[in-house]
Amino acid sequence: MLFFSYSTLIYSVSSESNHKYNAPIINIDFLEGHTIDMETTISGEILYADNINSVSWELVDSSGSRGFFDITDDLLFRSSGGANISNFQINIDPYSIGPCSCLIVVSLTIEGGEPIISSRSIFIESPSFPDWIAGPTLKIHNTPNSWASGVVEIFGISSTYSGNDAELYFSITNSSGVNCLDEEIEDFTSVEHERIYEILWSSGTFSTNISFSHLEDGPYQLTMFSNDTQTGLFADDCIPIKVDNTEPDVIINGENTVFESGDLLYFDGSSTTDFPWGIEGMTYVWSVSRISDLSIENIIVFSGQSPLSPGIQSNYSGIYQVSLNVVDRAGNRGSDTFSFEIINMQPEARLLINSEEVSNGNELQIDKNSTISIDASLSYDTENDQETLRYIWRINNVPLYEGISREIYWPDTDSDRFLLSLEVVDDDSETSIISVLVVDSENTSSPIFTIILFFSAAVFLSYAANKHRNTDTQSDIPKWT
Template identity: 30%
Template sequence: MWSKQAVLISLLIMLSIHSSDSFIDGDNHQFYSDTIDNSDPPLLGFDQELGMTIAGNEVISGFTVSSTLPDSTEWQIIRLSNDGIPANVTNPVSLEISPSSSNQDDGLSRWVWEFTIDSSSITNCTCFITVSSTANHLSSSISSVFFTGVTNKPALIIDGWTNLNEDYLAFSDHIDITGRAFSQDNLPVDLLIMAISSDNSANACSDNHEISSLDGISGDSSEFINNFSLFGDFSESVDSSMLEDGWFSLWLFISSHQSSSIIQSQCFVSKIDNSNPVAIIEGEISSTEGDGNLIFDAGSSYDQYWGKEGLNYVWTLVSLENSGTTLMEIKEGTEISYFTVQDDISGNFELSLLVSDERGNTDYTSISFSVENLPPVAKLIVSDQSLTDGDKFELPDLKEWKLDASNSIDTANDLDGLRCVWKINFRTIYEGCERTLLWPEDDTNDTLLLTLEVIDDDDDFSTITVELSRSNQGNEIPIAIIVLLISILFFVSSVFYSRRADDMEIPKWND
């Protein structure tokens, strides 16, 4: 049942990474996309499988996929120094690109590029090679590793993580790490992950840990520590469900498999969000139809640590009926912190709210409310005469009379669905708001009771009963006939008396 279920909305979050740090590869190696548009950054890829040791001059080639011609494409080499700090070998160097002869099935354009690395100028190096491209004012980059000479320093590239100058990492019950691990001797790379809580984002990663060996890291120095041995492409997940919500410094320490000496270290300012938000609905639980819209407010909903920012609201309105529940409306969005119920409905309802935060944590609440139906108001007109309940009315001397209830009143939502039922002496004879009344043929009485029932779609109704009367048409002689008979009688009498008078005045002759 709707009243027992939360509406689950899947939130798809696409994270565009624009990293220039040699330790971070902001792009995935899946280069095909059928959804890229002008708002997407370009995609880049190497033709070679790097992580190799190069000697002499080596040509590095690759490609860029974009909806428009890239504004710029650059490459750069960064060396991993003995103290684990990246150092520029070259400044960014502009790349010339040319259209590719291969076709893109997704309607995008492909450009190719290449450049040459002189390994003799970079001896005994664990080096990062990074190519960056900008198109439509959006940038992306791709990185990999190569070795020259002899070096015992392995290297790691992490996919999908941002650097300190951009957006913050955000995690909930687990921390996923994917990337590629490289070492010249093809031995695994040891990785230690350590999370340290911080008061705020500004203080996170501000401490530069003077740690030279993985052996020098104790469990007391952080909220959690995890170790991995990695080589080649990898994907690992760290349980972080025990961490409380807040800001964290997420440290990564890398060493070779042969020695615990730390070769690389990197810190990421991170957000942990493990707690569910709190869903709150405020609003009236009873109203009357037509009294004004009901507004239910979820503005007091919150995330216990992160506040209201990023909360998403899913509203579900159902009607509670005897036959079950009926879904009426669903609304969802980060800006929809209130829900409006129009005042043109009535009945019993349940409004549920599912609040989710950016990490997918949710909370659910609901509120039941009722809107009382406003009954209709019956209006009766008989032969152009407005009547109210209990009135008595003598009908005009006609054979039929017009009945009109079309001026009956109700709320806008019920008005078009009003039903009008007419009864004579409490027996139903008509339905419809405009009818014609004929005196029942078998009724010899001079009065009758006319009842009007006006019914809305909620079966609420209003009635008017009036007494109608007529003149005794069966026993009385019409006035016109009476006048005619009197006139005829008067005329006959006048003629009769006139002749009699003339006869009496005729003179008699005397013999």
């Protein structure tokens, strides 16, 4: 009488051709470590069986393959609950195979994905060999050539003919290749090995933790032994392991100081190293923060395979910190931080009067009864600030208008002169000021008066500019377009 169990081993794959949410799952309806003594058909199924390339099963013992069978053309397809399912059968004849402590290994390949494997232990008795003594089985299910750092969970299957849990041992040796070589698998009785005491068993499946933290980085071979204490027989299996206990040495390259602009800033982490395995497959996690007196504001968090940072806007002055965390394929993390400053460029005030450019401190003689065209359109700043510049016009140090250009009249005063000032303010409250003395062309005065007027104006305007830098409030100055 046969007993059946519903237990699976899942190897996750990443493939766009797979089911949108699920990777294929192989189910073998056979109890781990069961014994058969007659011709037997074992059923199995593949859940989410989309885009299958091939399916095969193999019977393997300690000496190698006892039979390989491609069953791709024998699959029976059906659909259930929106999932595609493929059914298959495994036929085993003890008379033709002979006695065996074997593993049934079902392999599946799909388009664009890694092979998916599920295994079961089976003991085959044959009447032709009544004195046969069954040894234990062992299969490590960790992916060969996987990365190891620190303590790693090792899992697999191991069964004994009696049904008792076997003793498990392991050894770790240097390896020269990506595959375990038969000559590198030492005999259980002749190799130094360490017994594993903390094991989680469940119906022939096991999981345990093995430490690789004491090893230098490099390729190794993990060999495990399963010892049946009742028979004294053992089984072995091995997988190649890539040990990487060293965190990446992270280096950020970039400019410490840049001027505010509309350009994007980039930082480079390509000088990062990770000896001896190299930088292939590493994940770069970038974060950028703006640092103020009261807080740290996170601006960007980005991860990817490229060592180049995402583009960082440079249109806002301040102190910033960029951090780079690099995670290698073994999960080790290294980090570096880099501070930089975006400096605001002070605007440049330029003034046109009656279409003629004038300089700071000029004296202009204009008919008191004529209109005066004033224009600040030649003033400039960095590209990011240009559109937000404020143009504040003062007459005799009194702010009267805000806008880029207009026509004005002589102030309503008996004076034959007035001081015209243009203050250009950017969004960081940086200012630039230009002042000219406008004099009635019919009535000029001595230069001493002009010097005094400019001096007093300079003192006042310096005070006004400083106020702009220390307040965010908008003034009530009339604006025009």
